Amino acid sequence: MNIVSTKGRDGSAQPARPGQLTVSHLEKAFVSRQETVQVIKDVSFTIEPGQFFTLLGPSGCGKSTTLRCIAGLERADRGHIAVGGRVLADSETGAFVAASERDFGMVFQSYAIWPHMTVAQNVAFPLHANRRRHKLSRKEIAARVEEALAMVRLDQYGGRIATKLSGGQQQRLALARALITRPELLLLDEPLSNLDAGLRDHMRSELRAMQLRTGVTTLYVTHDQAEAFSMSDVIAVMDSGTLIQQGAPREIYSRPATTFVATFVGRTNLLSVTRPPAQTTGVVSVETNIGPVLVNAESNRPIATGDSIVIRPEDLQITVEAPPAGRGNVFAGRVRRPVFLGENVELEIEVRGEVLMSRQHPRFVFAAGDEVHVELPVDRCVVVSGAAAGVGSHIHAPGEPAGPDKNAAV
Template sequence: MLRIDNLVKTFDGERRRRHARGSKTDKTEPARVFAVSDISFNVENGELFTLLGPSGCGKTTTLRSIAGLERPDSGTIEVGDRVLFSGGAGRKPVNVPANERGLGMVFQSYAIWPHMSVFDNVAFPLQVKSRNERLGKKQIAERVMRVLDTMELAELADRQATKLSGGQQQRLALARALVIEPPLLLLDEPLSNLDAKLRESLRYELKRLQRDLGITSVYVTHDQTEALVLSTSIAVMKSGDVMQLGRPREIYENPNCRFVAEFIGTSNFIAGNVVSKEGDRYTVNTADGLLVLDAAAAIPIGGDVIVSIRPEAVEVSTGSRAGEVPNEWTGTVTTRAFLGESVDHVVSVGRHEIRARGNPAVSIKPGTEVYLRLDPGKLALVPVD
């Protein structure tokens, strides 16, 4: 459906001084900053593909390049069998204007027209199509009401757009993007302006709509939870590069670098080196003892690694099961925090402080000596950068 090949986009950065050869004066020239640095990925039909990363990582620039709102320096962008952009050495120049790409886009700020009713907001994209593509009034009305019904806004069709709640305005913006029946839907942090409870409910509503309608979508967010809930596939970005691309569970459980492990959820990190390997079973020597874990990695014996341990992979108890299970360490609870659906314990183990997350019924007071058990199947090996 969507194919991105070797996409590059740069912007002018701070100006730097350069001494021109044969001249007694300095010249200044802008330094080029890579917003998107030679990235490639494919989005299959019906997928919700998420670009995830911190501010300034290039995710919105990538989305705007797909939409035609930014002109890349080089690379190709294809939707279906149609080339929307092509540029750079050896490529035939193509740059389809944004208004001719036929893509739907939902912005962070909703961008609804305040002087129009709900119905007119959704009908407008159909009414301004070229004469040979424009539908009749009856067909427009039928399509608009069908989309409004899907968004549960049909009863509000005559209401002024500004008199809707934040969640209703976001659904209106989505309805306006869907009414043109685009081959690809682009969403730029569409839930970030909503309060936490509404944002959570709309995540599941958006996931249901995307699944039921089979809409191929590219979604931009910096919210890790949002990405894990919504996505079919995720590309984690940093400084214009895609650091890891995969399914949500794969990225969460098997991060390929420390940045991904830190950015997706919460992790404990313990440095060590590989002392033995049998198939996928590794033994890692750390400052506080050996750790045994299973990892589909290619790290040689003697290689330096970081063991990434999610808090929910740590079991805390006041009783020992030494000899029955691997990876049992002893430590002392330094602090605890009740989170409602869980309790976090921070346990001091030698040189490390390890966070454990578990059942809220288990709450151990600070100062208590405890035993930590680390499930080998839930630990991840991260190469040292």
């Protein structure tokens, strides 16, 4: 799979800035007696200072291993990792800085709150562990601990045994512990996945607010597209050890590079391209399994058979009356199954034997069997590489589909 958007990809070539993380040509395989699994295949990216950068992908895609290589908890087989010009790992020179010497903050999926310590002792540990580096007196440590606990609203709980905290509180405690040394880089490994849904939404905004306030460069790993969209400056989508696409949340959602990205970051309709267009520029007509569809051939790659056209369910225009003649991409269809969901109404619409998924405002009332007209707005049809698996409608990513309006300010 090819990388479409590669901002500052090969960081080693550029002058390093403080707090800038560069990862180049990272590779890692896990070898067991039975098999060798290549978990990371030539991954490169750069995180700018102060950025909230998210690695998004399904479980087993190598995102956590990438994070652990950056943390120093795993040793990559190949590649170069540096922060602000400080080389942390380089397979060529054999350089490797131990995790304990990297001075990063990290929040683990399980929080890793030490059960034999109080809340305050947990937070103070990083300062005690390398007092030489931080050169703090006991008084200063106490003050820093208080400040950190206040930041996560746990100042009332300092003397409590840490395991007596609730899940959300443990999460905030882990964050306070990760930030107390004011690290250059904050690493977050699926920190919200052990929380229940309501708390997860709340912590999402809290985490982002904290990051904006402290300005710490952050690498976030998740499989949840909603988390990625709502918090990140930049999202990098990974699959099977490869970084597929990198860009702003809005770009990832509306201009996916492959069918994998399109289906992973939200529900989508995929139409298989059966014959490439005659022209290569401008608005072109592409033959698909529901007939000719007009798209913008803006991509620097020619459209080929086996590509797919992506169109999001909320972009379909459904009307009962036929739209005025001359509008392109209008198809006659029949409502198969309307599902009223409260916030919106979902329709399965049969168009020439294919089923398209549409999401409309709940005020629209449809019944099964209604004859409708479906318009696929030309500027909303995106051509991606990779075939659609199976037929017309593909409802891949479960969970709450995040609309573009939910994006955080970039």
